[in-house]
Amino acid sequence: MRLPRILLFASAGVLALGGLMHTRAFPKASSAVASSALPEFYGGSLKALWLIDSATLIVLAAVFFAAGARPALASGAVIVLLAMIPAATAVLLYLFIGAFLPAHMLLAAALMAAAAGFLTGRPT
Numbered sequence: 001m002r003l004p005r006i007l008l009f010a011s012a013g014v015l016a017l018g019g020l021m022h023t024r025a026f027p028k029a030s031s032a033v034a035s036s037a038l039p040e041f042y043g044g045s046l047k048a049l050w051l052i053d054s055a056t057l058i059v060l061a062a063v064f065f066a067a068g069a070r071p072a073l074a075s076g077a078v079i080v081l082l083a084m085i086p087a088a089t090a091v092l093l094y095l096f097i098g099a100f101l102p103a104h105m106l107l108a109a110a111l112m113a114a115a116a117g118f119l120t121g122r123p124t
Contacts (some may be wrong), residue, residue, distance in 0.1 A: 008065070019055070067079055080118060083110045
């Protein structure tokens with residue numbers, strides 16, 4: 001059980017770091033929206049989605065940390081399902097933006113969490 005816990009803690013760390021980095025970049029994104037010709041609805045949506053992504057990363061980091069600290073809190077299947085969140089986000093980033101560090105971080109976090117889930121092997 002040691003390796004799955006290490007993988008969950010590492011995934012949680014990567015996701016927390018990514019969430020904090022994303023949140024710190026919000027003023028630049030907000031400034032870009034303000035200086036654009038986007039209609040107000042789309043500009044507001046972009047800003048909301050920016051912070052929603054930050055919150056998702058931080059909350060998911062907390063869940064993976066909790067599952068690593070107390071393995072009885074989540075089955076392997078639940079961990080694998082939760083790992084699909086950063087995996088899907090990474091795939092969409094690769095499709096729409098291309099290969100860059102945040103997508104790589106999300107993919108690494110997803111793979112570590114999924115591996116932990118598979119190694120845990122507890123039934124649902």
